[in-house]
Amino acid sequence: MVSQKVVVKNPTGLHLRPAGILCKEAMRFKSQITFTFRNVTANAKSVLSVLGACVKCGDEIELTCEGVDEEQALQALISAIEGGLGE
Secondary structure, X not given: OEEEEEEOOOOOXXXXXXXXXXXXXXXXXXXXXXXXXXXXXXXXXXXXXXXXXOOOOOOEEEEEEEXXXXXXXXXXXXXXXXXXXXX
């Protein structure tokens, strides 16, 4: 299991479009991928779970990946989030 904290840079946080991009990226990997924000753990492969976490711009989340491709998954998701998730 690997984990790392990252700050969400999207001006509007994880609303529908960036949440969809995050989920699409997470689905590429076999590992279980979650993130924790304010004592809420969300499944990064579920758009509804990501939206339900109510992550805003500037919020820090902790990504956790567990599985055969956990290192690659963590790096890919951090790069996607730091890149603004398409925004």
